[in-house]
Amino acid sequence: MNESISTPDLHHGPLYKRVKRLLTQGLAAGEWKPNEAIPSESKLAQRFNVSIGTVRKAIDELAAENILVRQQGRGTFVATHSVNRYLYHFYHVINEDGTKHLPVPELLQYRRIKADARLATRLNLERGDRVIHVRNLLRMEGKPVEVYDIYLDAARFDALDRESFERRTGPVYQLYQERLGLNVIRTSEQLRAVGVGPEEAQLLGVAVNTPVLQVERIAYTYHDTPVEYRCSLVNTTAHVYQSVQEARP
Amino acid sequence: MNESISTPDLHHGPLYKRVKRLLTQGLAAGEWKPNEAIPSESKLAQRFNVSIGTVRKAIDELAAENILVRQQGRGTFVATHSVNRYLYHFYHVINEDGTKHLPVPELLQYRRIKADARLATRLNLERGDRVIHVRNLLRMEGKPVEVYDIYLDAARFDALDRESFERRTGPVYQLYQERLGLNVIRTSEQLRAVGVGPEEAQLLGVAVNTPVLQVERIAYTYHDTPVEYRCSLVNTTAHVYQSVQEARP
DNA sequence: AAGTGGTCTAGACCACCAT
């Protein structure tokens, strides 16, 4: 099928932006699955009836956004939430001395609840909509470091039952991606320092009211659609939250 | 003068990377000052003896790193630490409701000390080297929100006396830039939750041991050179630290 | 050897800004 861009300038904006939009739509629609290659640049150029340079510029941006990954000589692939990517893009808790260790999750709770006002606004739902609530404990090198609660739109995540979370071997974003084809591409977090309550204090192995880092996260998929709301408590006595801004020369 | 790149491929790496390096060197050497325009793309192409496309690719990267700023029809400019840039790139404390307000600094202390082991490693100095220590209190909408200690290599920042910090009207990075031509282009931060001590508790207007956010920052200039070490305490009862990861479509 | 992405070039035209 030829999806050539018909009217030369009736559509808004630069050509490569339109190509980028078409690619994003294909990704969102699942035309190309995570870890698969998208068509080669020359094929895409033919298909969209533009020059290779224009396709490259569109892919450039998607690669800069970590949505696609180029590999010279092999092709361009849909980014996945491999352990590696997870570690380097979305998980910011590291050892005090700067080393990273793989966090090991333990499922503490899985249940279905109804959205209150706060959850509804965070997840773009109506009050009373069904929501999945999952609580996990993360350990690094055997020590409990973080306890977090995940909230998901039950309509969208219905296929994920308790076992899915219990048996997963990688990050939850990998789970979402493999089981639902849902790709988290951006997160926004708000951090506070709070005193830990009795239940979480016990889980983290610290005294009640110890200062801990509270991280509220909203995770987004394509088109800025929120798909996960998460609230974490991090024990920062031996670990820190790392945040790097700007240039990577 | 003609700085054309002599040997076609004896130098390592792609041409545009070499062009980028030459531009970065010019910036670091102060050949073009903050807020000034660099030569036009065609001039640079002539000067370096490459095609415009190659110059564009080099500038593309520097613009993506917020080191240069393009303005269609006007030219390409050296980025400055205007209030606006500061607010959107390096200052992450916002109101709980998501609104941003301009923080107002008050100078609490200015003195010269000697680097201990920790400062020495953070700033790439020797133990005992002279260091400037500055303490500030930040207020937002009149309320104290953050107290921070800045540590600077006295050799490099000698020109900055107490008055410089007292009388400044903008962010300190603007001060560094205007007075020393020193451009901060990257920061790396480590966050912890800690109980606030008596002195800082009083400054922030909270009870002793209230959980506050501790932010350790190292700021870098070109070539990954650390130039500032900063340790902040943020009162997160009415404010949060915002951190956004990945794509900006 | 064939196919992929990566670099580099040269030129055309457009959109925007200053004057």
Next chain:
DNA sequence: TGGTGGTCTAGACCACTTA
């Protein structure tokens, strides 16, 4: 009007992977 950056094209060649 002339100069600037922004887009788009077409083609050559290189570097890398796979078979």
